[in-house]
Amino acid sequence: MRKLSLLIIIIAAASLFTIGCGGDESVSKTSQQESAVSVQVSVKALEGPIAETPIILTSAGQSADVKMIESLLKKGGMEYEINEVLDSSGLGEARTLVIAIGGSSKGLGAAGIDAEDEIDRIDALLKEAAAKGLTIIGMHIGGEGRRGELSDKFIKASVEFVDYLIVVEGGDKDGMLSGIAAENDIFMSRVGSIVDSYGALKKAFP
Amino acid sequence: MITWIYRLIVLLVSIFVVVNLVSKEKIKDQANAVIVLIPLLLRLLMIK
Amino acid sequence: MKRKHISAIIILIGALIVTFYSGRMFLSMYQEEPIVTGPGVSSVVKLSTYFPGLEGSYGDTDVYIMKGREPGGSTLVLGGTHPNEPAAYIASVVLIENVVVKKGTLYVIPRSNRSAFTHNDPQEGAPQRFYIETPFGERWFRFGSRATNPVHQWPDPDVYIHAASGQQLSGSETRNLNRGYPGRADGTFTEQVCYAIRNMINTEGIDLSIDLHEASPEYPVINAIVAHERAMPIAADVAITMQSNEVNIGLEPSPVNLRGLTHRELGDSTETFAVLMESANASQGRLRGRTDEALVLSGVDPMYEKAADLGRLFVPYDENGHPLEVRVARHLFGIESFIISMSSYDGNKAMIVSEIPSYQNMVSRGVGAYLLPVE
Ligand SMILES: [Zn+2]
Numbered sequence: 301m302r303k304l305s306l307l308i309i310i311i312a313a314a315s316l317f318t319i320g321c322g323g324d325e326s327v328s329k330t331s332q333q334e335s336a337v338s339v340q341v342s343v344k345a346l347e348g349p350i351a352e353t354p355i356i357l358t359s360a361g362q363s364a365d366v367k368m369i370e371s372l373l374k375k376g377g378m379e380y381e382i383n384e385v386l387d388s389s390g391l392g393e394a395r396t397l398v399i400a401i402g403g404s405s406k407g408l409g410a411a412g413i414d415a416e417d418e419i420d421r422i423d424a425l426l427k428e429a430a431a432k433g434l435t436i437i438g439m440h441i442g443g444e445g446r447r448g449e450l451s452d453k454f455i456k457a458s459v460e461f462v463d464y465l466i467v468v469e470g471g472d473k474d475g476m477l478s479g480i481a482a483e484n485d486i487f488m489s490r491v492g493s494i495v496d497s498y499g500a501l502k503k504a505f506p
Numbered sequence: 507m508i509t510w511i512y513r514l515i516v517l518l519v520s521i522f523v524v525v526n527l528v529s530k531e532k533i534k535d536q537a538n539a540v541i542v543l544i545p546l547l548l549r550l551l552m553i554k
Numbered sequence: 555m556k557r558k559h560i561s562a563i564i565i566l567i568g569a570l571i572v573t574f575y576s577g578r579m580f581l582s583m584y585q586e587e588p589i590v591t592g593p594g595v596s597s598v599v600k601l602s603t604y605f606p607g608l609e610g611s612y613g614d615t616d617v618y619i620m621k622g623r624e625p626g627g628s629t630l631v632l633g634g635t636h637p638n639e640p641a642a643y644i645a646s647v648v649l650i651e652n653v654v655v656k657k658g659t660l661y662v663i664p665r666s667n668r669s670a671f672t673h674n675d676p677q678e679g680a681p682q683r684f685y686i687e688t689p690f691g692e693r694w695f696r697f698g699s700r701a702t703n704p705v706h707q708w709p710d711p712d713v714y715i716h717a718a719s720g721q722q723l724s725g726s727e728t729r730n731l732n733r734g735y736p737g738r739a740d741g742t743f744t745e746q747v748c749y750a751i752r753n754m755i756n757t758e759g760i761d762l763s764i765d766l767h768e769a770s771p772e773y774p775v776i777n778a779i780v781a782h783e784r785a786m787p788i789a790a791d792v793a794i795t796m797q798s799n800e801v802n803i804g805l806e807p808s809p810v811n812l813r814g815l816t817h818r819e820l821g822d823s824t825e826t827f828a829v830l831m832e833s834a835n836a837s838q839g840r841l842r843g844r845t846d847e848a849l850v851l852s853g854v855d856p857m858y859e860k861a862a863d864l865g866r867l868f869v870p871y872d873e874n875g876h877p878l879e880v881r882v883a884r885h886l887f888g889i890e891s892f893i894i895s896m897s898s899y900d901g902n903k904a905m906i907v908s909e910i911p912s913y914q915n916m917v918s919r920g921v922g923a924y925l926l927p928v929e
Contacts, residue, residue: 364781364805367790406775409809410783445777445804445868470802495798509708528562536562540569547573552705554580554673 343481343488346464349506350487351435353379356394358386360422361415361454362407365442366400372498378505385411387421388428396435398501399426399462402446403454415450419457426461437504438462440477441494443470452476460484466500468493513550520546583672583682587695589616589647589664590926594654594909596621601663604757605750607739612706613747615668617754618650619661626658627903629762629893630755630826632816634665635731637698638680638838640850641881642766644695644921648882648911649889651926658905661760667731667747669706671698680837684847686878687920690927697850700838701729707743717741719813732765735819748819755824761903762788762896765816765830766885770839771858771867771876775832778804779888782821782828788899789829792891801887801913827896831888833881834869841866851878883916 357373357380359366366384373380380398383390391397399422408415429436438459440446447455459465459480464487467477472490481488489500520543527539548554591598597619602608633646646664653660665671674680674697685692704710707729714728715721717738727733729744737748755763762785769776781789786807793805808817808828821828836842836855843849843857854875862871869876890910897904911924 362807364786364790364793364807367786367807368794368805371787371790371794404806406780406806406809406812409811410807412810442804443802444870445802448774448868493798493800494794524566527565528559530562531558533561533565536558536565540565543566543569544573544576547569548577548580551577553577554705 341475341478341482343478343490344485346487346489346500346503349504350463351396351437351504353396353505354394355380355396355398356386356391357382357398357400358422358425359384359407360399360401360418360438360458361403361446361451362411362413362418363400363402363404363442363446363451364407365402365439365446368441368494369398369400369439369497372494372501376498376502385413385421386425388424391425391429391432391434394434396437396504397425397429398437398439399458401438401440401451401454401458402442403450405450415453419453422454422458426458430461435464435504436462437501438465439497439501440465440467440471441497443468444473445470447471447474447476455480459486462486464488464504466491466497468497509552513552516546516550520550579682580673583674583696583698586665586671587683587693588928589618590651590928591618592651592653592926594620594652594660595650601747601750601754604754605739605746607746608750611743611746612669612672612703613743613750615663615665615747617661617663619659620653620655621659622655622657622906624657624906627761627893627896627900627905628659628661628758629764629889629896629905630661630663630760631889632663632666632751632763632765634663634671634698635667635765635816636700636767636838637665637667637671637696638675638700639766639768639835640684640695640697640837641768641833641835641878641885644686644878645766645882645885645889647695648886648916648921648924652909652911652924653907654909656906656908658903658907659758660905660907661754661758663751666751667702667744669702669743670700670729670731671696673699673703673705675699675701679845681845681847681850684850686851686922686925688922688925688927693922693925693928697837701726702731702744704729716814717745718819721813723814732767732816733814735814735816736823752820752823755820755826760824760826761900762892763816763820763824763826763828764889764892765820765828767830767832768835768838768881769832770841771834771836771869771871772839772841772861774868775804775806776834776868777802777884778806778832780806780808780817780830780832782808782817784821785817785827785829788827788892788895791895791899792888795891795895796884796887799887799913801884803884803888829892831885833884834876835881836876853877853881879920880917882921883911883913886910886916887913
């Protein structure tokens with residue numbers, strides 16, 4: 301009796317193990333195939349200036365990428381203001397809203413807000429900016445590191461509202477960002493590094 | 507102070523384990539006791 | 555004499571032999587590996603200079619000072635906050651053995667938690683030491699524990715309450731140097747070390763403090779800089795510099811509600827720009843396979859490759875692993891970029907530091923090429 305029950309347990313454990321392995325492998329294969337297909341999506345390239353200064357810079361997801369963009373703007377001598385937690389009433393005289401897209405749990409912690417509040421804030425902000433006729437430029441400069449569950453929430457909440465999307469390549473390996481851009485007819489520029497992203501941004505201004 | 511009380515307790519337990527070891531008839535039981543004793547000695551000497 | 559007494563005596567002698575040899579092995583971790591004072595080191599002082607309470611304890615550790623001829627800014631590099639993060643330790647040793655400061659002062663504490671170098675984490679199967687080939691022969695370094703040796707600080711409470719904030723963490727974190735800041739003069743052993751380091755920063759007016767770390771590949775904050783808000787403009791500049799040189803690094807703000815860490819507490823309780831850097835170390839990870847010296851040095855691990863395929867990691871992982879020289883190169887590149895960036899951010903804090911091995915050279919020549927012969 302004892303031996304029999306032991307045998308049953310072993311068989312059950314072994315079958316669980318094989319189910320686990322088989323399942324995982326098929327999942328990873330299909331996702332690879334999907335990504336190989338969707339990267340092919342063609343996006344609309346920016347042809348001329350679409351934006352004007354002054355710029356207001358904010359974050360979608362509270363990652364420190366917004367500070368890196370600030371550093372680039374400052375070095376480039378562009379006229380800008382920054383408010384990481386800008387709300388829809390704070391757009392002021394700005395003609396262009398630049399939004400740094402990418403989530404950081406540390407950053408949300410630093411700002412003392414949770415992900416849901418952050419999504420509500422950017423949703424209201426982007427709708428207000430569009431209503432006021434501002435040009436909205438989205439920048440995803442964190443590459444692969446700014447993808448995943450948390451960041452993707454903010455990507456989904458913001459990218460469809462932008463007029464022009466700048467992406468550092470590593471962040472679009474699976475084609476998700478170019479997919480949204482193509483679907484919404486958004487200008488998009490894929491660049492190799494964060495430094496190149498400034499060149500792509502500059503192109504949007506006369 | 508607390509360290510010395512602790513070491514005293516460990517020493518006491520070690521002595522009990524040795525007494526227990528010596529009083530066992532079977533070698534298997536003696537080996538059992540000695541496995542308990544080794545980490546106690548390392549603690550007593552504050553090595554690990 | 556009875557038969558059972560004879561066997562008892564034999565078994566007891568056996569126990570004493572086992573205790574003797576295993577004890578000797580454990581105690582061998584107390585032997586410190588040599589660190590050679592390089593051409594730029596102007597003096598070596600004890601950390602207890604800044605808090606006499608540490609004198610004679612295992613918390614007292616060497617501070618290497620490299621003073622330039624010209625006055626200028628100052629930078630502190632903390633290696634060995636967690637001695638199971640070898641790239642952090644080795645990067646600080648490479649600084650000590652190579653760097654020459656022309657302007658300003660560089661302070662390096664290679665063994666910030668000296669006690670944590672004297673033991674290994676139980677049940678982790680980690681090696682006690684690892685060896686690096688140099689042109690002059692082999693150099694050895696210890697692979698210690700994340701936390702203070704419990705022989706030096708015990709018992710652990712069930713819940714560790716961070717003194718300055720009341721934050722609650724698991725009891726063993728009470729021995730984690732990077733949860734004890736800003737530290738207390740009358741606190742635990744670990745808090746006293748924190749207190750001494752904070753005092754040192756205040757006494758010397760150190761402008762920039764870089765705490766070096768490594769993280770396991772499944773941890774989200776990895777290949778990253780974490781910066782206190784005052785240090786953020788400098789850190790953003792460093793992240794851009796590193797990324798434009800194809801060194802992938804992220805930037806994270808220091809959360810205000812995560813207490814006891816260098817990038818929060820040193821930034822709040824001193825004037826220093828407080829930052830922390832992380833590289834990827836499989837030998838401290840939870841998903842790792844066999845944990846040996848080779849894993850420490852190469853970072854090659856089939857289990858992590860598998861985890862990467864399943865999309866569970868926050869860094870790329872392939873059959874090349876994350877070799878020690880690459881991790882050290884990242885840290886050194888970061889340190890150099892921070893010093894340059896601070897210099898242009900505030901001219902009063904300018905420093906000129908030479909002979910930091912470049913990223914490319916460290917990666918291609920290896921760590922051994924930048925270690926000196928031991929006398
Ligand atoms: Zn660490």
